[in-house]
Amino acid sequence: MQDAPQSQAHGATASPVELNTPQAEAVAHVGGPLLVFAGAGSGKTRVITYRIANLVARERVPPWRILAVTFTNKAAGEMRARLERPDLLGPVARDLWVGTFHATCAKFLRLYPEAIDRTKSFVIYDTTDQKAVVTRVLRDMNLDDRRYSPKSVLARIHKEKQEGRGPADMHLDSYLDDAIQKAYTRYEAALKAANALDFEDLILSVVRVLEATNDGSFPAEVLRARDALEKKFDYILVDEFQDTNQIQYRLLKRLAARTKNLCVVGDDDQSIYRWRGADVRNIRYFRRDWPDAKVVKLEQNYRSTKNIVSSALAVIAPSPTREPKELWTDKDHGSQIRVIACADERDEGACVVRAIRDARDAGISPKEVAVFYRVHAQSRVLEEALRSVDIPYQIVGGTKFYDRAEVKDALSYLRVLVNPKSDVDLLRIINTPPRGIGHTTVERLATYATTQQLSLFEALGRLDDFAEDLGSAARKRLGQFRELMNLLMSEAKDRPAAEVLRILLAKSGYKKALEDEDTAESEGRLENLAELEGSMSDYETEAEARGEAPTLEGFLERVSLVSDTDKLGDVEKVTLMTIHGAKGLEFELVLLTGMEEDMFPYRNQEPRSPEEMEEERRLAYVAITRARQHLIVTHAKQRQIFGTTRLGVPSRFVGDLPADAIEHLETAAARAAGASGRWIDRDSMAAATSWRSRPASTTPSPSWRRPGGGGSNEQVTPSEWGAGPAAWRQGAAPPGRRAPEPGERFVDYDEAQDAQDGVELRRGSKVVHERFGRGEVMKLVTAGEPAVVAFFPGWGEKKVLARFLKLG
DNA sequence: AGCTGGCGGGTTTTT
DNA sequence: CCCGCCAGCT
Numbered sequence: 001m002q003d004a005p006q007s008q009a010h011g012a013t014a015s016p017v018e019l020n021t022p023q024a025e026a027v028a029h030v031g032g033p034l035l036v037f038a039g040a041g042s043g044k045t046r047v048i049t050y051r052i053a054n055l056v057a058r059e060r061v062p063p064w065r066i067l068a069v070t071f072t073n074k075a076a077g078e079m080r081a082r083l084e085r086p087d088l089l090g091p092v093a094r095d096l097w098v099g100t101f102h103a104t105c106a107k108f109l110r111l112y113p114e115a116i117d118r119t120k121s122f123v124i125y126d127t128t129d130q131k132a133v134v135t136r137v138l139r140d141m142n143l144d145d146r147r148y149s150p151k152s153v154l155a156r157i158h159k160e161k162q163e164g165r166g167p168a169d170m171h172l173d174s175y176l177d178d179a180i181q182k183a184y185t186r187y188e189a190a191l192k193a194a195n196a197l198d199f200e201d202l203i204l205s206v207v208r209v210l211e212a213t214n215d216g217s218f219p220a221e222v223l224r225a226r227d228a229l230e231k232k233f234d235y236i237l238v239d240e241f242q243d244t245n246q247i248q249y250r251l252l253k254r255l256a257a258r259t260k261n262l263c264v265v266g267d268d269d270q271s272i273y274r275w276r277g278a279d280v281r282n283i284r285y286f287r288r289d290w291p292d293a294k295v296v297k298l299e300q301n302y303r304s305t306k307n308i309v310s311s312a313l314a315v316i317a318p319s320p321t322r323e324p325k326e327l328w329t330d331k332d333h334g335s336q337i338r339v340i341a342c343a344d345e346r347d348e349g350a351c352v353v354r355a356i357r358d359a360r361d362a363g364i365s366p367k368e369v370a371v372f373y374r375v376h377a378q379s380r381v382l383e384e385a386l387r388s389v390d391i392p393y394q395i396v397g398g399t400k401f402y403d404r405a406e407v408k409d410a411l412s413y414l415r416v417l418v419n420p421k422s423d424v425d426l427l428r429i430i431n432t433p434p435r436g437i438g439h440t441t442v443e444r445l446a447t448y449a450t451t452q453q454l455s456l457f458e459a460l461g462r463l464d465d466f467a468e469d470l471g472s473a474a475r476k477r478l479g480q481f482r483e484l485m486n487l488l489m490s491e492a493k494d495r496p497a498a499e500v501l502r503i504l505l506a507k508s509g510y511k512k513a514l515e516d517e518d519t520a521e522s523e524g525r526l527e528n529l530a531e532l533e534g535s536m537s538d539y540e541t542e543a544e545a546r547g548e549a550p551t552l553e554g555f556l557e558r559v560s561l562v563s564d565t566d567k568l569g570d571v572e573k574v575t576l577m578t579i580h581g582a583k584g585l586e587f588e589l590v591l592l593t594g595m596e597e598d599m600f601p602y603r604n605q606e607p608r609s610p611e612e613m614e615e616e617r618r619l620a621y622v623a624i625t626r627a628r629q630h631l632i633v634t635h636a637k638q639r640q641i642f643g644t645t646r647l648g649v650p651s652r653f654v655g656d657l658p659a660d661a662i663e664h665l666e667t668a669a670a671r672a673a674g675a676s677g678r679w680i681d682r683d684s685m686a687a688a689t690s691w692r693s694r695p696a697s698t699t700p701s702p703s704w705r706r707p708g709g710g711g712s713n714e715q716v717t718p719s720e721w722g723a724g725p726a727a728w729r730q731g732a733a734p735p736g737r738r739a740p741e742p743g744e745r746f747v748d749y750d751e752a753q754d755a756q757d758g759v760e761l762r763r764g765s766k767v768v769h770e771r772f773g774r775g776e777v778m779k780l781v782t783a784g785e786p787a788v789v790a791f792f793p794g795w796g797e798k799k800v801l802a803r804f805l806k807l808g
Numbered sequence: 809a810g811c812t813g814g815c816g817g818g819t820t821t822t823t
Numbered sequence: 824c825c826c827g828c829c830a831g832c833t
Contacts, residue, residue, distance in 0.1 A: 072822065102823045126823085199823045243822095276821065375819050377825085397821080431809095438809060561823060580820050602819055619820080642818065643824040 019043075019050065026263075026296040027051045030059060033256075033293035034263040035286045039327040040312065040625035041303025041586065044265055048237055049079060051263065052096065053088045055235055063095040067233045067255070070100055071240040073562045075584060079239075094546070097233070101248050103561045105202040110557075112225035116205040118195055121419045121553055124560035125196045128408070129424045130154055133194075137186045140450075143179055157184050161200035162245045162277040164207065193455060195421045203247050210254040234259055240584075241266035241286075245277035253289070262290070268323050269316050272580060272619050274611065284323060301327050303586055303628055305334025307661040311631065312624040314658045319614050337662040338632045339595075339654055343669035345378070345639045349385030351667055352591055355632050356391055356574055359589050364630075366392065368588035370575045372623050374600040377641055378593065379576055386574065396577035402559055406514070406525040407532055411559060413504050416485065417492045418552055420457040423449075427456065430481060433513035437481065441474040457485070484508060497552045498536035505529060579623045590627035595635040596648035620653040633657075637673050668780075767805040 019027060023043055026036050027050045038044035052068060055061040070076040076099045083093035097104060106124065113120045125133065134150040134157070157180075160170045167185040172178065191197060197205065212218040212226045236256050238244070241264035244252070256262035264286060271280040287293055301309050309329045316322065342348040352371055359369055371382055371393075379395060386393045401407060409432050412425035420426075431437040448466040449459035459466075460482045467475050488507060492500045505511040511529070514522045536555055543550035575587070594600055601608060601616035608616065624631060635650045666674070767775050767790055775790040787801045 100823065106823095124823085127821095202823080273821075275819080377818075380825090434809075436809080563822065578820060580822095604819065615820095640824075 019046070020298075020300055022296045022298050023047050023050075025294075026265075026298070027054050029263075029294050029296075030055070032260050033286075033290040035283070035290075035293045035295045036263070036265040037283075037295070037297040037323055037325055038265050038267050039297075039299050039301060039325060040267065040270065040622070041301040042298035042327070043300075043302055044239070044267075044298065045079065045082070047298065048239060048265055049082045049088060052083060052237065056089055056092060056096075061234055063089070063092055064097065065232070065234040066237070067097040067104065067235070068099075068237045069104060069239065069252075070098070071243055072584075073100055073103065075239060076100060076103070100561065101244075101251070102199055102202045105206045105251075106557055106561060108206060108229060109197075109202065112209070112221070112228070115209050115219075115222045115225035116197075117192055118197065119419075122195045122197055123415050123419045123422050123425075123556065124202070125191065125194075125198045125424065126560060128403070129196070130198050132424045132427070133187055133190050134183065137183050137190060140186070141179070141183060143183070147176065148179060148183070153180055153183050156180055157187060158200055159277065160184065161198075161204050162247050164204065164247045164250055166204075190423075193421065194423055195419050196424075200247070203251055207247060207251050207254060210251070229255070230258060235261045235263070237263045237265070239265050240270075242268050242271035242280055242283045243273045243278040244282050246279055246282075249279070249282045260290070260292075269319070269325075269618055270583065270622050270625075272583065272615060272622055274615050284321070297325050299325055299327055301329040301625075304329060304625065305331050305629060307334050307337055308624060308627050308629075308631055310661050311337050311657050312621050314661075315624060315653050315656050316617060316621040318656065319617050321614070333661075335630055337657060339650075339657065339662050339664050340632060340634045341650070341664070341666035341670040341674070342634055342636045343638070343667060343673045344636050345381045345594075345641070346385070347667050347669045348593055348634050348636050349381050351634055352382055352593065353385050353389055353391065355589070355591055356386075357389075359630070364588050366572050366574045367570065369591070370577065370582065370585070370587040370589070370626065371591045371593060372577065372579050372582055372626075373593050374579060374602050374619075376578060378599075382576060382593065386576075392571075392573040393576055394571060394573045396575060396581045400563060401528070401531070402563075404525070404528050406528055409510065410501060410505065410529060410532055411556070413488070413508065413510075414497075414501065414552060415556055416457065417489055417500070417504070418556060420485070420489075421455040423456045429508075430456075433509050435481065435509070436473065436477045438474075441470065441478065444469050444474075445478065460485075492552065496536075496540055497550065497555045498533050498540065500552060501529075501533050501536060579619050582626050583622055586626050586628055588628050589630040589632070590623070592623050592631065592633045594639070595633050595651040595654050596639065596646075597651055598646065599639065599641075599648070600651050600653065617653070620651075637670055767807060 020043075023046065026034065026047045029051075036044070036047060038047065048068065052066060055066060056063050068076075068079060070079060080093060080096070080098045083089045083096065083098075084091065097107075099107070109116060109118070109122070110120055113122060131150050131154060134154045138145060138148055138150060138153060160166075165171065167181055167188055170177070170181055170184060172181065191201070206229070209222055209225045210229060212222045214223065233255055236252060238252060243266070252262060252264075264283065266283045268280050268283050271278060271283070274280065287295060304312075306329055309327055313327055340351055342351050356366070356369055356371075360366065373379060373382070376397060383393065383395065402411070409429060412428040415422050415425045416429065427442065430442060444466070445456060445459055448454075448462075448469070449456050452459065452462075452465075454462070460478060463475065463478055463482065470478070484507065488500075488504050491503050491507075495503070511526070514526050514529075539555045539558060540550040543554060548554070579592075597603075600620065601613060633654060635654060636648045639646050639648050767777055767788070778789045780788055788805070790800060790805070
């Protein structure tokens with residue numbers, strides 16, 4: 001054991017930037033374990049990057065002996081970019097190991113593939129591939145697929161792997177598990193035969209290497225890999241530690257065993273991935289595992305207004321198990337949190353549109369606006385609302401580029417070229433495009449391969465041995481396919497990846513099949529393939545810039561480990577995403593939609609367990625803390641989802657918001673619905689007591705009937721959101737709109753109902769004003785009594801009380 | 809071989 | 824309601 005480099009750092013920042021006291025402490029702490037509780041918006045990334053810079057610049061730690069682990073590739077890229085800036089480390093930062101758990105492990109395993117019974121060309125199976133393997137395994141075992149669905153079996157295998165157990169030592173909880181254990185064993189064998197690893201394997205295999213003992217039961221190459229890895233890193237930093245699972249933490253403990261220089265940064269309040277194996281206890285019990293750990297809490301929020309911070313705290317406060325900490329900010333209170341009742345999901349969509357337009361008119365760039373929802377199913381209606389008024393948006397999540405069928409096909413071709421043993425990939429392409437190799441033929445090939453213990457590709461090479469089982473046409477076609485693949489393999493040698501793709505698309509007939517199809521859809525597919533080719537070229541450029549040789553293997557690994565959502569972002573569009581997708585991001589304006597019981601907190605069937613409910617609460621905390629200046633929360637009185645209509649009671653999280661930070665509003669349609677009394681189920685209402693007890697005065701109830709009479713005008717006051725230039729679709733700016741003012745009712749002009757009260761004014765109504773002359777109503781508002789915002793040529797947009805207007 | 813309609817199932821998602 | 828999968832038909 002050798003001690004890691006140590007010395008005292010005085011006021012240790014690597015460059016003259018202000019850090020607050022706890023931030024500076026975290027940066028300066030050098031020897032031994034460090035736990036940083038980093039509240040939302042508390043400058044966590046700054047602490048990590050400065051800490052690394054400090055280690056390299058002051059403590060003289062060689063950069064290649066520092067490992068920084070992040071949760072996503074995007075986070076890794078951003079961290080590296082920051083460190084490479086001249087005010088931090090500059091080009092030296094390139095030698096740092098910065099990456100996700102998976103990418104880091106894959107990088108290491110490529111160096112020592114023999115230690116895990118693979119070759120260096122091993123492929124990484126994604127969820128679809130894994131499912132295909134499990135499906136085959138279960139079919140081979142003739143298992144009842146109602147009891148043993150591929151999905152559930154795979155989920156179980158993942159769970160075992162995440163907790164570090166192989167087939168031999170998996171937990172057997174019920175009689176059903178015996179079959180699962182057999183399936184797990186076969187699954188592992190199939191992956192090994194295919195020279196493939198799944199995501200969990202990347203981590204688990206490295207842990208196995210690190211845990212190898214000298215008792216003679218491990219081959220020399222495993223021990224060699226272990227020794228190399230044990231010595232590899234002097235300092236380890238982990239971001240988003242609250243989202244690590246057991247096996248990841250075990251990996252960290254092993255990697256840091258020699259030096260104890262393990263720094264973990266996270267926020268237990270933002271732990272939202274329990275359902276996929278994250279264990280919040282890793283961060284909560286870190287001090288127990290590392291009694292010497294220095295603990296720092298970053299509690300000053302630099303991101304949000306007081307109203308937002310106090311709302312977030314109010315939502316998370318009821319959580320009984322959290323690490324005590326107080327987020328605070330010295331910013332202003334800012335605007336009130338708006339809680340808007342909508343009639344239904346369409347009304348909510350209209351309301352979102354309204355809010356986005358108001359934001360735009362207040363000078364907020366669309367990329368600073370995000371719309372959150374709990375489940376993707378909510379996005380469709382919101383999309384429709386935005387599309388119908390030409391508001392540009394991007395959706396994060398949903399179907400990904402690399403999941404498109406044509407992209408997967410192309411990648412399967414490429415993977416077979418690199419790793420012919422990959423049966424899943426071969427099965428995908430053997431008859432794609434259609435080349436007359438049907439199910440029966442494939443089954444016969446597979447049967448032969450299984451009995452001879454060969455991969456499908458190897459079996460193809462011995463066609464003659466089982467030709468008697470095949471028709472002559474089938475035989476011929478398999479032969480042609482084999483020739484095609486052999487040709488492609490020889491063509492692929494020493495060629496840039498993008499060129500290999502071009503060749504294979506041409507020679508396989510894939511491109512021609514799409515061209516012949518000649519539909520809008522096939523055209524889109526061709527475009528996607530062109531994009532794939534583009535991303536391969538990009539990869540080559542990047543690899544060369546890093547001084548690495550670009551290889552097809554390298555590209556395929558990147559595809560496996562990098563999601564395309566990683567590169568979403570810097571466009572002038574509103575972002576729509578689930579709250580999970582929003583972790584780590586921040587926006588000027590956040591619209592949090594669907595805030596009803598059973599939507600958020602989400603509930604499918606059974607009541608949620610307390611643990612699940614706590615995670616929902618943390619999710620709400622994450623959502624709120626994404627907002628810098630403005631937060632709008634919407635809920636609908638009824639909602640169509642999954643084909644049924646649900647009645648909506650405002651979420652308990654809405655009830656938790658502090659009264660002095662929020663204002664309650666409702667759309668006209670919601671008010672109409674409320675007045676009719678049809679939609680609110682009294683018992684459900686009683687459940688949301690804090691909601692019901694809210695004073696009636698917070699939701700005044702104006703009438704839209706236009707009274708007669710005359711008097712003075714009411715001018716439009718400057719928007720509370722500030723009046724910056726509208727940076728939206730240039731040239732298409734509609735007549736300006738402003739944000740509602742405090743206390744103003746938020747009634748959507750699109751939805752303003754006139755039937756109820758015999759309203760005569762509506763959006764688009766032509767009106768005459770004594771002073772301003774003829775104008776057009778832009779929207780209905782209230783100023784203690786019915787009013788409108790109307791556009792008067794020569795005067796501009798004015799807010800005037802309805803009673804001063806005549807229809808014209 | 810390939811299409812079509814019926815059926816079941818539908819948090820959240822990165823890697 | 825919307826999607827993906829499978830069986831059964833053409």
